[in-house]
Amino acid sequence: MSLRQIAQELGLSVTTVSRALAGYGDVSQQTRDRVVAEADRIGYVPNEVARRLQKGRSDAVGLVIPDSHGGLDDPFFIKVIDGAARRASELDMDLVVVTALPTHRDLRSQRRLVEGGRIDGLILTRLVEDDPRLQHLLDRRFPFVAFSGAPGADPRVTELCIDESSAVEAALDHLHTLGHRSIALLSSHAPFTFVKRREEAYRDAIARRGLRPRIARGPMNEQGGYDEAAALLLDQRRPTAMLASTDAIALGVLRAARLAGLSVPHDLSIVSMGDSPGLRISQPPMTAIRIPIADMAAQAVDLIVSLRDYGQVPAPRAHATELVIRDTTAAPRH
Amino acid sequence: MSLRQIAQELGLSVTTVSRALAGYGDVSQQTRDRVVAEADRIGYVPNEVARRLQKGRSDAVGLVIPDSHGGLDDPFFIKVIDGAARRASELDMDLVVVTALPTHRDLRSQRRLVEGGRIDGLILTRLVEDDPRLQHLLDRRFPFVAFSGAPGADPRVTELCIDESSAVEAALDHLHTLGHRSIALLSSHAPFTFVKRREEAYRDAIARRGLRPRIARGPMNEQGGYDEAAALLLDQRRPTAMLASTDAIALGVLRAARLAGLSVPHDLSIVSMGDSPGLRISQPPMTAIRIPIADMAAQAVDLIVSLRDYGQVPAPRAHATELVIRDTTAAPRH
DNA sequence: CTGTTAGCGCTTTCAA
DNA sequence: TTGAAAGCGCTAACAG
Numbered sequence: 001m002s003l004r005q006i007a008q009e010l011g012l013s014v015t016t017v018s019r020a021l022a023g024y025g026d027v028s029q030q031t032r033d034r035v036v037a038e039a040d041r042i043g044y045v046p047n048e049v050a051r052r053l054q055k056g057r058s059d060a061v062g063l064v065i066p067d068s069h070g071g072l073d074d075p076f077f078i079k080v081i082d083g084a085a086r087r088a089s090e091l092d093m094d095l096v097v098v099t100a101l102p103t104h105r106d107l108r109s110q111r112r113l114v115e116g117g118r119i120d121g122l123i124l125t126r127l128v129e130d131d132p133r134l135q136h137l138l139d140r141r142f143p144f145v146a147f148s149g150a151p152g153a154d155p156r157v158t159e160l161c162i163d164e165s166s167a168v169e170a171a172l173d174h175l176h177t178l179g180h181r182s183i184a185l186l187s188s189h190a191p192f193t194f195v196k197r198r199e200e201a202y203r204d205a206i207a208r209r210g211l212r213p214r215i216a217r218g219p220m221n222e223q224g225g226y227d228e229a230a231a232l233l234l235d236q237r238r239p240t241a242m243l244a245s246t247d248a249i250a251l252g253v254l255r256a257a258r259l260a261g262l263s264v265p266h267d268l269s270i271v272s273m274g275d276s277p278g279l280r281i282s283q284p285p286m287t288a289i290r291i292p293i294a295d296m297a298a299q300a301v302d303l304i305v306s307l308r309d310y311g312q313v314p315a316p317r318a319h320a321t322e323l324v325i326r327d328t329t330a331a332p333r334h
Numbered sequence: 335m336s337l338r339q340i341a342q343e344l345g346l347s348v349t350t351v352s353r354a355l356a357g358y359g360d361v362s363q364q365t366r367d368r369v370v371a372e373a374d375r376i377g378y379v380p381n382e383v384a385r386r387l388q389k390g391r392s393d394a395v396g397l398v399i400p401d402s403h404g405g406l407d408d409p410f411f412i413k414v415i416d417g418a419a420r421r422a423s424e425l426d427m428d429l430v431v432v433t434a435l436p437t438h439r440d441l442r443s444q445r446r447l448v449e450g451g452r453i454d455g456l457i458l459t460r461l462v463e464d465d466p467r468l469q470h471l472l473d474r475r476f477p478f479v480a481f482s483g484a485p486g487a488d489p490r491v492t493e494l495c496i497d498e499s500s501a502v503e504a505a506l507d508h509l510h511t512l513g514h515r516s517i518a519l520l521s522s523h524a525p526f527t528f529v530k531r532r533e534e535a536y537r538d539a540i541a542r543r544g545l546r547p548r549i550a551r552g553p554m555n556e557q558g559g560y561d562e563a564a565a566l567l568l569d570q571r572r573p574t575a576m577l578a579s580t581d582a583i584a585l586g587v588l589r590a591a592r593l594a595g596l597s598v599p600h601d602l603s604i605v606s607m608g609d610s611p612g613l614r615i616s617q618p619p620m621t622a623i624r625i626p627i628a629d630m631a632a633q634a635v636d637l638i639v640s641l642r643d644y645g646q647v648p649a650p651r652a653h654a655t656e657l658v659i660r661d662t663t664a665a666p667r668h
Numbered sequence: 669c670t671g672t673t674a675g676c677g678c679t680t681t682c683a684a
Numbered sequence: 685t686t687g688a689a690a691g692c693g694c695t696a697a698c699a700g
Contacts, residue, residue, distance in 0.1 A: 001449070002693060013671050018695060026669050045449035049392060050693035052383045053676050060430075067420055078412040086401050086433045089443060094452060096394075096428045099420045109423060115335070115379035117677090118428060222615045251615055258617060278612050281556050281585055283592060336677060347687045352679060360685055384677035387692050451693090 002047065006038050021046070052117075057308065060094040061301050062119035064109055064133075066126075067099035075247065075276035076293060077125075080147065083297030084123060091305065093120075102126075107136055114142050121304030123147060123297070128191040143307035145300045145316075148194040158303055160296050163318040164194065167289045168201035168243070170323045171271045174287075175241045176209055179331045180269060183211065184239040186228050186249050188220035195220075198245045198273065214239060218249075225252025233260050233268075240269065240332035247274035250286055254328070265330035284327035292319055336381065340372050355380070386451075391642065394428040395635050396453035398443055398467075400460075401433035409581065409610035410627060411459075414481065417631030418457060425639065427454075436460075441470055448476050455638030457481060457631070462525040477641035479634045479650075482528040492637055494630050497652040498528065501623045502535035502577070504657045505605045508621075509575045510543055513665045514603060517545065518573040520562045520583050522554035529554070532579045532607065548573060552583075559586025567594045567602075574603065574666035581608035581622070588616055588662070599664035618661035626653055 003021075007014045012031070020027045020035035021044075027035075038044075052058045063084060065077050085095040096119055100109040110133055113119050121143035124133060137144045138156055145158045175183050185202040188195055199215060206213045216232055218224035225244060232238055233256060244250035250272030257268045264270060264284060272279055272288040279286040296319050306313045337355075341348045346365065354361045354369035355378075361369075372378075386392045397418060399411050419429040430453055434443040444467055447453050455477035458467060471478045472490055479492045509517050519536040522529055533549060540547045550566055552558035559578060566572055567590060578584035584606030591602045598604060598618060606613055606622040613620040630653050640647045 004693080014693085015672080015695080016670055018693095019670090022695085028669060031669080043449075045445055047387075047693050048446070048450035048452045049383060049386045050451075050676090051695075053381075053387050053678090053692085054694045054696085056676065058383060065416070065419060067423070068416065075412075078409075078415075081412075081415060081431060082399070082402065082433070085399060085431045089401070089432045089434070092446065094430045094432065094447075097415060097419045097431050098423045098428065099416070100423070111379055112382070112426065113428075115377075116382035117384075118382045255615065255617065281589065283589065283617060338677080348678080349680090349688080350686055352677095353686090356679085362685060365685080381677050384692090385679075387676085387694090388678045388680080390692070 001042070001044065003044075005042065006035060006044060009042075010034055010038055056117075057120050058094075058118055059092065060096050060119045061088055061304050062096045062098065062113045062122040064098055064100045064113075064122070064124070066102040068102070075278065076274075079275065079293035080123070080125065080297040083294030084301050086294075087298035087301040091301065093301070093305075095301075107132060110136060114140065120308045121145070123300045123304070126192050128193075143304050145303045145307075147296065147300065148192060158307065158313050158316060160300050160303070160316065161194075161318050162291055162296075162321050164197040164201045165204065167273065167291070167321040168198060169205050170321065171243050171273070171289050172202070172205040172209070174323055174325070174329060175243070175269060175271065178241075178269065178329060180241040181211060182214070182237065182239040183241045183243060184214040184216060184232055186225055186232075186242050186244045186253060187215050187217050188224060188245060188249065189217050190220040192220075195245060202243065220246055221248045222252040222255070225249030226256045227252070229253040229256035230260070233257070233262065238268075240267075241329070242268065242270050244270065244272045247272050247276040247279055247286075247288070250274075250288070251278060251282060254282055254286070265328050266333055269330060269332065270328040279326075282328075287326045287329040288324050290322045290324050292321070295319065335376070335378060337378075339376065340369060340378060343376075344368055344372055390451075391454050392428075392452055393426065394430050394453045395422055395638050396430045396432065396447045396456045398432055398434045398447075398456070398458070400436040402436070409612065410608075413609065413627035414457070414459065414631040417628030418635050420628075421632035421635040425635065427635070427639075429635075441466060444470060448474065454642045455479070457634045457638070460526050462527075477638050479637045479641075481630065481634065482526060492641065492647050492650060494634050494637070494650065495528075495652050496625055496630075496655050498531040498535045499538065501607065501625070501655040502532060503539050504655065505577050505607070505623050506536075506539040506543070508657055508659065508663060509577070509603060509605065512575075512603065512663060514575040515545060516548070516571065516573040517575045517577060518548040518550060518566055520559055520566075520576050520578045520587060521549050521551050522558060522579060522583065523551050524554040526554075529579060536577065554580055554582065556582045556586040556589070559583030560590045561586070563587040563590035564594070567591070567596065572602075574601075575663070576602065576604050578604065578606045581606050581610040581613055581620075584608070584620055584622070585612060585616060588620070599662050600667055603664060603666070604662040613660075616662075621660045621663040622658050624656045624658050626655070629653065 003014045003017050007017045020032040088095045098109045125147040216228040218228045257264050262268050275290045303313050337348045337351050341351045354366040422429045432443045459481040550562040552562045591598050596602050609624050637647050
């Protein structure tokens with residue numbers, strides 16, 4: 001099961017066998033055929049670890065997910081893993097997943113991964129302001145891409161993002177066209193960059209229409225969405241539509257509306273931003289801005305390979321989003 | 335950033351430095367202190383790849399998830415990844431995730447992983463009868479554990495399972511005690527072992543109570559559950575309760591009941607088997623048998639380490655399940 | 669076209 | 685208690 005075995009069997013040098021199997025380099029066709037035949041016969045698979053040591057790279061991409069003690073329930077991560085693992089598999093690479101406490105104050109996971117040579121590049125998610133992870137990677141000039149954007153548009157950071165402006169614009173256009181004039185944004189307190197960007201995009205889009213912005217914030221989960229929506233719905237002049245900045249929040253809004261006895265979409269329209277499967281089977285199915293997380297994750301792998309091999313990337317562009325109209329949006333009642 | 339650097343800096347041999355850092359072996363306390371201090375100073379992190387090559391093991395655990403072209407939406411896998419990655423991180427190991435086509439007829443992913451020395455053991459999920467993956471691993475005596483059970487109770491297979499009998503029994507006991515006498519099982523056509531086990535457990539538990547079994551089958555997803563339930567609900571003598579063998583199916587049942595104008599739980603009680611977060615926020619929140627997927631995945635890592643190091647495992651026991659009573663179960667109407 | 673040599677960074681003998 | 689030497693399996697550089 002090693003090159004040496006094949007070499008001995010065929011009376012060749014290990015080098016020649018290696019070359020023949022690599023598929024390039026100078027080897028006679030005859031030798032190549034013999035080697036390949038023998039390799040097939042004994043079912044040779046190269047030792048990836050040895051190859052990595054020699055090549056000085058690991059052909060693996062890292063991903064850190066939050067350590068939530070068995071409670072990880074964010075569809076975002078399964079999408080990221082799905083997309084990244086698929087692309088990595090296509091490239092004969094590994095996706096290495098480790099957990100870290102969500103605070104990321106403890107860089108041990110990242111250091112083991114990065115400095116131990118286990119991976120060639122890292123996919124970062126949920127970056128916050130002054131994220132220590134970022135500095136660590138920049139200091140080492142280690143290849144990485146940041147999902148959902150990095151704070152401050154640092155040119156050294158390769159971002160993987162959607163065009164938040166046009167995504168929010170599409171949602172507001174849809175609602176505005178339906179006749180809504182009071183549209184709230186259900187945002188969150190979470191310190192992630194995309195949260196802020198979405199808020200800005202919302203403010204701009206609302207201002208362009210001469211409407212009044214209303215932004216609610218809470219924890220970035222279902223309960224948070226529920227609480228935010230419940231408070232807004234108590235208001236005398238409650239909004240006729242809500243744009244939720246994440247799927248979990250949107251599902252909380254839906255629950256709040258139901259418990260308040262409001263009909264969705266007639267008493268309240270809801271648009272979510274995301275792509276969770278839960279949105280399709282919610283009651284009613286949720287209108288949403290689809291964010292192609294898996295595709296973005298697949299691209300992340302390509303970008304990392306490019307960064308590793310060429311030290312730069314072909315200017316990554318924002319991914320297109322898509323308004324998927326389902327059953328939580330309609331014209332407001334008078 | 336290598337042992338050599340530290341060795342040169344301190345005028346020691348690489349061997350000594352290695353020993354000092356390993357924490358065992360014969361090194362004077364003084365030398366050890368000096369080495370550790372210097373290692374800290376330059377921020378030494380051992381090259382994991384070199385260590386792996388030398389040790390002949392990779393300190394990594396593999397997991398193959400279905401390649402669903404960006405559509406992976408099964409909460410099962412995120413739980414598995416979460417639990418396995420966390421335990422692996424605790425042990426300073428990696429979790430390597432790759433995708434493969436769900437048919438698993440193509441063993442390339444597995445062969446690259448296993449024979450390339452990239453991992454020390456593999457976590458298998460969703461095994462089917464005569465699964466080619468199983469034979470491949472058994473042939474090579476490669477450490478692996480099978481999630482959700484392997485067909486046929488092969489003694490060479492380390493299983494990670496719940497006690498299906500007592501899980502189903504708990505669900506049926508709950509429903510029976512509430513007064514239900516017509517309880518259907520919404521199963522699926524999926525060829526996985528746990529599906530069959532659940533059906534058997536259901537038959538037994540129903541028989542013990544002198545009731546008549548009713549088993550419906552369809553695709554193992556939300557739509558499947560919807561279709562199965564819709565058909566049952568058309569029946570003159572429709573069941574008053576349904577036990578869904580997976581969460582996705584249960585959510586489909588809920589949708590069918592709603593569209594049929596039935597009140598859940600009063601017209602129809604539903605119990606699910608699983609642990610998805612979606613169950614907590616369904617309307618109404620779903621009564622379920624909680625299956626501790628993440629804990630099982632964490633144990634999977636321990637079992638693989640044990641198999642690797644000792645060639646055997648401390649007889650793994652079935653994981654306990656728990657009936658979580660929420661709002662989809664109540665006494666039947668007359 | 670093929671072989672020899674060297675070395676990736678580490679750990680493990682075996683000697684001193 | 686320390687060091688020298690060997691080698692994990694592979695690839696790259698340099699000769700022939």
